[in-house]
Amino acid sequence: MDTTLPQRFLEQSVHSLKQVQQQTFQLNQQPFHQLNTYDQDPANLQLNRTPIQIKPNHQETTIAAIDTSTIKIGETSTGIIVAIRGATVWKQNRGYRYTRLGPFIFHITEENKKEVYNTLERAYFTTRYETSHFYTPSLLQMPTRLASLLERWLQTMIAKTVTNGLILLDGSLTSGTIDTPVYRMKDILDLARKNQNVILAFSKVTTLRTNGYLITDQLPSSETPYLLETSGLGLRPPTVLLGEIYVARLGKSNYAFRLDIDKEIEAQKRVEAVERLVGNDLYNQNYPETLRLSHILCTFTANEVLAMQHFITRKHGIRIINRPDMHRLLFGLFGKGEICA
Amino acid sequence: MKLYKKEGNIVQILCFPTENAEKGDYLMIEDSEAGKALIAQVIDVQFAAIPGVLEELLRTLPDGGEPIQGEDIDPMEIAPHITYIQDASLLICKIRATFQNDVLSPSSSWLPSRSQSLIRKLSIPLLLRLANVEGKLPIILGGTKDASLLTIDASTIDGTLNIITGKKGCGKSHLSKLLMVSLLGYGATVVVFDLNGEYSSLGFSADGKRNMYFDKIHALTPSQNFKVAVNQLHLNVVMGILIHALHLPGTSAREFRRMWKQLKDKGNLTLSSLGEAIRNLNCNQHVRDALSSRYHSLVNSGFFTDTPAEATLLEECLLKANDKGGALIVNLKNTSTIDRQIVVEYVLGKLVDSLSSWKLKAAFLFAEEAHLYLRETYWDDIVTRMRHFGLFTTFVTNQPDTIRENIYRQADNIFLFNFTNEHDLDVVSRAARVDAETVRSIARDLPPHHCLTLGRVVHDFPIVARVRTLDLKTMGETRLFFKNMN
Numbered sequence A: 001m002d003t004t005l006p007q008r009f010l011e012q013s014v015h016s017l018k019q020v021q022q023q024t025f026q027l028n029q030q031p032f033h034q035l036n037t038y039d040q041d042p043a044n045l046q047l048n049r050t051p052i053q054i055k056p057n058h059q060e061t062t063i064a065a066i067d068t069s070t071i072k073i074g075e076t077s078t079g080i081i082v083a084i085r086g087a088t089v090w091k092q093n094r095g096y097r098y099t100r101l102g103p104f105i106f107h108i109t110e111e112n113k114k115e116v117y118n119t120l121e122r123a124y125f126t127t128r129y130e131t132s133h134f135y136t137p138s139l140l141q142m143p144t145r146l147a148s149l150l151e152r153w154l155q156t157m158i159a160k161t162v163t164n165g166l167i168l169l170d171g172s173l174t175s176g177t178i179d180t181p182v183y184r185m186k187d188i189l190d191l192a193r194k195n196q197n198v199i200l201a202f203s204k205v206t207t208l209r210t211n212g213y214l215i216t217d218q219l220p221s222s223e224t225p226y227l228l229e230t231s232g233l234g235l236r237p238p239t240v241l242l243g244e245i246y247v248a249r250l251g252k253s254n255y256a257f258r259l260d261i262d263k264e265i266e267a268q269k270r271v272e273a274v275e276r277l278v279g280n281d282l283y284n285q286n287y288p289e290t291l292r293l294s295h296i297l298c299t300f301t302a303n304e305v306l307a308m309q310h311f312i313t314r315k316h317g318i319r320i321i322n323r324p325d326m327h328r329l330l331f332g333l334f335g336k337g338e339i340c341a
Numbered sequence B: 001m002k003l004y005k006k007e008g009n010i011v012q013i014l015c016f017p018t019e020n021a022e023k024g025d026y027l028m029i030e031d032s033e034a035g036k037a038l039i040a041q042v043i044d045v046q047f048a049a050i051p052g053v054l055e056e057l058l059r060t061l062p063d064g065g066e067p068i069q070g071e072d073i074d075p076m077e078i079a080p081h082i083t084y085i086q087d088a089s090l091l092i093c094k095i096r097a098t099f100q101n102d103v104l105s106p107s108s109s110w111l112p113s114r115s116q117s118l119i120r121k122l123s124i125p126l127l128l129r130l131a132n133v134e135g136k137l138p139i140i141l142g143g144t145k146d147a148s149l150l151t152i153d154a155s156t157i158d159g160t161l162n163i164i165t166g167k168k169g170c171g172k173s174h175l176s177k178l179l180m181v182s183l184l185g186y187g188a189t190v191v192v193f194d195l196n197g198e199y200s201s202l203g204f205s206a207d208g209k210r211n212m213y214f215d216k217i218h219a220l221t222p223s224q225n226f227k228v229a230v231n232q233l234h235l236n237v238v239m240g241i242l243i244h245a246l247h248l249p250g251t252s253a254r255e256f257r258r259m260w261k262q263l264k265d266k267g268n269l270t271l272s273s274l275g276e277a278i279r280n281l282n283c284n285q286h287v288r289d290a291l292s293s294r295y296h297s298l299v300n301s302g303f304f305t306d307t308p309a310e311a312t313l314l315e316e317c318l319l320k321a322n323d324k325g326g327a328l329i330v331n332l333k334n335t336s337t338i339d340r341q342i343v344v345e346y347v348l349g350k351l352v353d354s355l356s357s358w359k360l361k362a363a364f365l366f367a368e369e370a371h372l373y374l375r376e377t378y379w380d381d382i383v384t385r386m387r388h389f390g391l392f393t394t395f396v397t398n399q400p401d402t403i404r405e406n407i408y409r410q411a412d413n414i415f416l417f418n419f420t421n422e423h424d425l426d427v428v429s430r431a432a433r434v435d436a437e438t439v440r441s442i443a444r445d446l447p448p449h450h451c452l453t454l455g456r457v458v459h460d461f462p463i464v465a466r467v468r469t470l471d472l473k474t475m476g477e478t479r480l481f482f483k484n485m486n
Helices: A004-018 A113-124 A142-161 A182-194 A267-280 A289-298 A302-316 A326-334 B053-058 B079-086 B124-131 B172-185 B235-245 B250-266 B271-279 B285-301 B314-324 B337-356 B376-389 B405-410 B422-428 B436-444
Strands: A024-031 A046-053 A063-076 A079-092 A095-109 A166-170 A198-203 A226-231 A243-249 A257-262 A319-321 B002-007 B010-015 B026-031 B036-047 B069-073 B089-100 B103-105 B118-122 B138-143 B149-153 B162-165 B189-194 B217-220 B326-331 B363-368 B391-397 B413-416 B450-455 B463-467
Touching (some): A004 A095, A004 A113, A063 A142, A063 A289, A079 A142, A079 A289, A095 A113, A095 A302, A166 A289, A182 A198, A182 A257, A198 A243, A198 A267, A243 A267, A257 A267, B026 B089, B053 B079, B118 B124, B124 B149, B138 B172, B138 B450, B162 B172, B172 B189, B172 B326, B172 B363, B217 B314, B235 B337, B250 B285, B271 B285, B337 B391, B376 B391, B376 B405, B405 B422, B422 B436
Parallel strands (some): B162 B391, B162 B413, B189 B326, B189 B363, B363 B391
Antiparallel strands (some): A024 A063, A046 A226, A063 A079, A079 A095, A243 A257, B010 B089, B026 B036, B026 B118, B089 B103, B138 B149, B138 B463, B413 B450
């Protein structure tokens, strides 16, 4: 396994923290969520409400899931301190196993953000995409971009190492966005296909609507599990859809999710993949347990945030200060703080 | 350690895994700017309420219930910091005193600085020195957790009411013996109501040889080497026995008094003449029967005799003990309940006589399981009236609820061994010199032979100590059927 990227993550992390030594920092924790901000044209989107019945296939299949998480753990006078962690979970022989990578703590400033991002981008992906030009995200976008880099690397590693399995991703198979270039996503899908894997991407939240209603709210009362097919979603270039979009209701409870399955795989094989998924994984609120665990394992708990604050204070001599909350200061009880403002 | 919260006289201190503090430890919270320090004792150790710990624990459990297996690649080595935070504890401490200008005062009315206060452990020897616990008459009770000795001053037991209590087999009698021989060593007069015959052999060391206390210990076994000549008895002592131990009704008591005086005046006060007088008494049949049954109880006890040569002069023994220091061990083993009460009534009556007439300066009374032989009214007598006469009692019991609440309220010192029963702890926590939280929290976790010392002897700084062993033939060991079988 090529571990260049995690190594670079560590180097950049340590390097960035060294620059912040003996500074003070303001405690402020805030999780970042990756938002799908790409342009989509749902005008032509259609939902076929005739369900494709899923017959659970219990043939032993490896199921792997990947997720990453990032959190801002404080601010300095020149930038922000963020932590990033990734987790892969796989279900094999009726048991779940996981590998967690991180946390990596970065001090990101306007000065070093370009260096940090480009070094990491180059560390794993450039060798194969000489022509790509690096786009440096804004300071606020940096945490999600760095997490995205780690997530794509983990996805690549899983696509390479798992065979005849199902790979579950968090989100969609929409690419062509800043943090998910088309070639990179294609590359992951190709690698997976080469190893007889099928990639399935589950979106916890979708904005796709037909007839004014969310596609995940238009569930027929048929016997579960089932899939509903969609068609006609148009995306504005450069955004590209690399998967077929389904609505998946995998259990009896009334929850359904947008499910993207690799487009290059035959329609029948896609349904078979879902059948193997249903036959092999557990479901909590109709959501695959493997993916749920990967999310849970990479999420930062308050305890971990405290530990990381302790780490940077002890190891890097950063003094914690409590800068007054201006919202509170100005508006008293009516000031709800930055996050809710 | 960091000061977290103060509510009343309770402070909460955040303690990290590298800082070791346990229940019973003393901490000094120094506020250098204020120029004073709080002295607080840890009464409970809890997990600190760290946010996110529940999530941390829950996420390792999938739906199946078995912990999820996996590998954490943690290149920045954050995990030890997570553990460090997770294992942080919260010390619940009771403020015992304020230390200012080298003087301790029992105040908790000020608030030390949360950010600037320096918190450190206070060793027991230093605490004892600050509190001036050690005096001129040291009694080494045992060793504390930090390998120092807990030494109290014998004068702090003088004039006090003490209670030694704890679960069965945790070392109460052992401590009682330790206190007793220590007082003996300082020339005190000690009287022991020895319910199980454990104290009689304290004049011998463990290997059976005579020790320094041999000549000072006088074991008196009722009806054997402890008998009383009827003509040497004071009427009030006899009346005490008849009314309180044998429950003689008032009318019959009046008849007995009259009869006793007549016989005394005639110079014919013997057991047989007393029996004869009751038989010939011209009075109501019920009165005669009542007197007759009590008379036979006195005779059957074997404690009374008409032969002065057989009698032991308790007064003489007490006076001897008063001069040179000595212990009268009243062995109540193998004595029936009624006989026990007769003997105790007699001894206490004699003691009060000797003390009230100043023949005896003062005496220390050790009473094991006193509820088995002490009449109701004596409890109040002992803690109030008799104390003024100079009788200082130490109650030893494994049933704390057998001692009345007002006794606890007036107790000056409590030597508390392990109790797990909530009810027992509730009873003990009624003592005026004890706070309920300390008793409930510390006593429950005391290991065997460890004693929580509360009250005057430790200047109200509760201290846990392992009671030291004694080179004495204690005979307090429980007889076991399966002992030495393997």
